[in-house]
Amino acid sequence: MTDYNFLQPLALRHGAKLRNRAVFAPTTLSASFFNGVASTDDVEYYRHRAGGVGLVIVGASFVDDLGRGFPGQLGISDDNQLAGLKRLVGAIHDGGAKAVVQLHHAGRMSYSDLLPGGQAPVAPSAIPNTPDSENPRALTDSEIREIIEDFGRATRRAIDAGFDGVEIHGANHYLLQQVFSPSSNKRTDSWGTDRTAFPLAMAHKVADVIRDNAKPGFILGYRISPEETNVDGYRINDTVEFAQQLTNEVPLDYLNLSQPVANQSPFVSPEIKTPVAKLYRDALPEDVAVLAVGNVRKGQDAEAALADTGADLVGLAVELIIEPKWVEKVAAGQEDALNQKLSELDYVDLHLPQATVDSLLKPMFGEVVPWAGSGNEVAEHGTML
Numbered sequence: 001m002t003d004y005n006f007l008q009p010l011a012l013r014h015g016a017k018l019r020n021r022a023v024f025a026p027t028t029l030s031a032s033f034f035n036g037v038a039s040t041d042d043v044e045y046y047r048h049r050a051g052g053v054g055l056v057i058v059g060a061s062f063v064d065d066l067g068r069g070f071p072g073q074l075g076i077s078d079d080n081q082l083a084g085l086k087r088l089v090g091a092i093h094d095g096g097a098k099a100v101v102q103l104h105h106a107g108r109m110s111y112s113d114l115l116p117g118g119q120a121p122v123a124p125s126a127i128p129n130t131p132d133s134e135n136p137r138a139l140t141d142s143e144i145r146e147i148i149e150d151f152g153r154a155t156r157r158a159i160d161a162g163f164d165g166v167e168i169h170g171a172n173h174y175l176l177q178q179v180f181s182p183s184s185n186k187r188t189d190s191w192g193t194d195r196t197a198f199p200l201a202m203a204h205k206v207a208d209v210i211r212d213n214a215k216p217g218f219i220l221g222y223r224i225s226p227e228e229t230n231v232d233g234y235r236i237n238d239t240v241e242f243a244q245q246l247t248n249e250v251p252l253d254y255l256n257l258s259q260p261v262a263n264q265s266p267f268v269s270p271e272i273k274t275p276v277a278k279l280y281r282d283a284l285p286e287d288v289a290v291l292a293v294g295n296v297r298k299g300q301d302a303e304a305a306l307a308d309t310g311a312d313l314v315g316l317a318v319e320l321i322i323e324p325k326w327v328e329k330v331a332a333g334q335e336d337a338l339n340q341k342l343s344e345l346d347y348v349d350l351h352l353p354q355a356t357v358d359s360l361l362k363p364m365f366g367e368v369v370p371w372a373g374s375g376n377e378v379a380e381h382g383t384m385l
Contacts, residue, residue, distance in 0.1 A: 019096065067106050107179075181228060
């Protein structure tokens with residue numbers, strides 16, 4: 001047995017107890033039914049990866065049909081999805097992990113062929129994501145307020161489905177980040193003059209629903225992209241300040257940092273040598289956990305991620321896709337037995353839907369997924385979505 005610190009238990013701010021600090025970070029499968037109902041592939045994928053980690057974050061579940069971001073996306077927008085979500089929660093709980101669902105709205109990161117009636121994607125302003133992207137339609141004030149309500153209703157469904165918590169998806173260029181970013185939010189109303197207003201209102205709504213409906217210990221997380229690389233985007237200091245405001249106003253349990261390497265320093269502000277996760281750890285209240293993710297291959301990498309940054313949790317994504325027993329093998333001192341390659345022969349044994357390989361892994365890595373033992377550098381990756 002090993003005595004890594006990340007294998008030690010952790011009590012979150014509002015009482016939830018995790019058996020260890022390893023987290024299955026949010027990934028997307030594109031394996032759900034057309035109406036967002038969880039499929040057997042969804043359920044079995046999570047069942048076979050919940051046996052070692054302390055927390056499983058079920059990725060990017062749309063809260064409204066206009067918030068869909070990709071085909072086969074899991075939904076939490078309708079009560080008809082509850083039965084499938086309950087099966088998903090049950091599979092995770094069978095493995096002994098806590099189950100959190102990520103609440104998601106894609107905003108302009110979508111396309112009309114995916115949306116009801118062929119509608120245009122929506123965004124804070126009518127600015128496409130790239131020159132080749134569809135032109136989105138700017139949201140009205142009433143639509144923004146309705147989306148906030150959608151997140152509240154989705155939170156209630158998460159409670160009814162038996163989840164142990166929710167994570168608000170404010171990262172990866174989706175709607176909440178679009179509103180926060182000066183490059184995509186050019187509004188002149190209150191949602192534009194104060195770009196924190198929408199994510200804060202969203203977090204308050206979710207927290208209110210939790211307070212009124214959930215049992216004590218229900219987990220509230222928030223995912224953030226620490227910085228943007230475009231010239232007119234936001235910088236690390238902007239998000240650290242926002243995170244301070246968020247944690248002061250809302251009873252947040254943890255902050256999930258979307259980044260390719262867990263202990264990296266800022267890309268866009270090279271004068272800052274401090275690891276990104278440490279910047280947040282130093283700025284936030286001690287009882288708000290920081291989740292560092294990215295490029296953790298071995299137990300020593302997970303240990304270094306926490307030691308270098310002071311983070312409280314370490315996220316695993318590709319690691320658990322390729323090796324569902326990653327935590328169990330590391331804990332047993334069997335790191336030499338970790339699977340670090342993926343071939344088509346593995347898909348069935350790994351309970352890995354073909355749609356996930358085609359839509360997620362191959363676009364990121366091509367036909368050969370790292371770490372194939374070739375001695376090549378591992379591609380930088382985060383947790384996909």
